[in-house]
Amino acid sequence: MKLPASLRPTALACAGLLSLAAFSPSCILPVSAAAPTASSVSWQEAAGDADIEKAFAQARSEKKPVLLYWGAKWCPPCNQLKATLFNRQDFIEQTRSIVAVHLDGDVPGAQKLGTRFKVRGYPTLILFSNDGQELTRLPGEADAAQVMKVLQLGLAGGRPIKSVLADARAGKKLSANEWKLLGFYSWETDEQQLVPAAQRPALLAQLAAGAQGADAETGTRLWLKALAANEDGKGLKVDAALAERVNKVLASAAEARAQTDALSYGAPEIVRTLAPKAGPERQALLDKYEAALKRLEADASLSRADRLAALSARVELARIDLPKDERHPKLNPALLQEVRDTAARLDKEITDGYERQAVITEAAGLLGLTGQWEQSDALLKSSLTKSHSPYYLMSMLGGNAKKQGRKDEALRWYEEAFNKSEGPATRLQWGATYLAALVELAPQDAARIEKVAGQLFAEAEKDKGAFYERSARSLKKVGTDLQAWNKGGQHEATLGKLRGQLDGVCAKVDTADQQRATCEGLLKPARKG
Structure with missing residues (x-):
């Protein structure tokens, strides 16, 4: 996964300026961490081709772009978007100048539409021009404020991401904003639209090198994405300059904060690529990584999910040289206690149903990853009545029991999860x-x-x-x-x-x-x- 994972100018001020060819950046609201309000996004529900054609007809008529959100009720990253992005006032305001379409994976025609739009993983966010061209895919795993910026860049630029990528690969000059679109493109949900998965690390490395002169921060992000995509730890040419660049990011609180999602979700692959073998070199990198992740974990400006992801990355790195199937890994007792304390605190703090589905499931998984099965089971069981999709938690309980060799219990939970699924x-x-x-x-x-x-x-x-x-x-x-x-x-x-x-x-x-x-x-x- 993973996982894993999973977006206004005021209507009066910008009413006539929303064709993508002439979209004015002055019509884009500034990004701010707005408080939740009673307002909400006016999603148009789609259940088949007719609904999609209607949405695009409206988009053409009103000269508006289309934002397609593909998700599912149970999906934790989808719930995280609902808890941190879809309830932001700036996102809500921005979508008044967009035709916002929601495609629930469980409506009758959803999976056929999934084939049409090449969407598989939940969530996927795609921005289209009003004539149906795909402008970009938004990174649902990024910080909500960053996703807002990418949405606004896509609106202001108007060029399909395929065209931007083609120019980048041809060595043509791109603007800093176009480099940012490439850096924050949702490569994880690309579904081989731009590049085959096997070629992604090399492409990202090529883009990283090209972006460096125009936008150093985006170049760094692309390097981190290339390293994270290099799952087998081979294939990318790593030199001292790249290793030093990553060390610099890890040492800088500001730079690490800007690259939170890349550092947290790609931690094991980044370390394995930069330091392929256990030893002093890898340990030095692990120590620097640990310090950076601790800072992110303590950063109150990040969402609870992002801070928990930093802790999860710390656990993954602590396990990096342990057997993969280790059910009771020999981890630092202080780290085990921190995981327990964090899970308990989050269980008490979080009352929003969307956030619970996103964060509590991750916390329970993290307890299991550290071999604290009893605590993981207890958290999941106590959360069943608080979840709008308890079958997801039941399936996790089945997985816990299976990993501990409790076959009959595992099958009971899997059966109940299936029976209760919707x-x-x-x-x-x-x-x-x-x-x-x-x-x-x-x-x-x-x-x-x-x-x-x-x-x-x-x-x-x-x-x-x-x-x-x-x-x-x-x-x-x-x-x-x-x-x-x-x-x-x-x-x-x-x-x-x-x-x-x-x-x-x-x-x-x-x-x-x-x-x-x-x-x-x-x-x-x-x-x-």
Whole structure:
């Protein structure tokens, strides 16, 4: 993840100035940390192509850009946006000059629209021109004030990010604001629109080098993003100058604050790339990183989620040379106590439902990451009645029990999470998770596995979007797990019955967009050599 993760001029003053070709920066509100108000964003709910076409028709008529927000009720980063960005008065005011469209991943046509717009991960924020060109994807993981700045840069510039990137790669001169758009582009939700994932570290490094003369801060951000994207610790050429640049950021409170999200969410990859092997060089970097993260954790200007992310990064770095599957890592007792104290404090402080869904789930995960399973379970259980999506917490409880070897308890939680989950895409995702747990933890329970798989196929039959995007991936996971369960042919009778059921489902599926082919391939018998 991750995770993980997941945006006005006054209407009268700027009413005639909102075509993207002539958008005036003077019409953009200054960014400020505004207090929440009773007002809210006037999202237009979209459930299909007709709703999207209506939104873009309005955008063309009113010469307004379109902001598309793709999310889900349960998603912690989505809830973080609701708690820190969508309730800001400056964001609310800005969106009065935008056609703001909300695409809930669980509405009937959402997953098909997900295919159209190339969105997968929740949340994704896309800014479009009124003629449908994608201007940029906003970084939902960044500080809310930074996201506001990126939104306003996108509005003021008006050039699609693809055009800006093409000029940057060709060595053409860009403005500082255009470099910022590249630096704050949501590379994590790009979905290979601009670059294949495997090529991203090299591209970001190329951009970082190009940005350096125009905007040093953006150049630094791009370097950090390149290092964070270099997941295997190889492939990027690291020299003394780059290492020194990162050290400088870590030593500067102001520079580290400006790069909070990059430093926190990319910490292990950054360290592994700069110092590939355990030893004095890595330890020196870890010490500097620890000091920088402690400052961020204590920075009251950051949201609770961002401060918790800094603590999470400290834990990840403390575990960097420990076995990955260590259930009870040997960590500094003081760090363990800090994690416990932080989780307890956040549990008492946070009353907003959106913030709880975002932060308390992260705190519970962090307790587990440090091997404090009892405390993690207690926090999740005490939060079930306070969550608007308790099935997310139930699934986490299932994961906790599974990691501790409590198979029956894990399956009970996974089953309850599936039963309580809401929305077609969410139910397929939670059901796929439950089935995977059954195949792994109770492979002998053929009746139960058949029942759950059959229920998922029955629900897919009622959902016209079941073979698009996230839902399709959930069903493909079900098919893969069932095929693996039947690897030796010992459950061929069960799969035969499920194939019969699936044949009936597939016969009703539209042949467009490879939907039927996806359906028919789920349990297709392997070819015999």
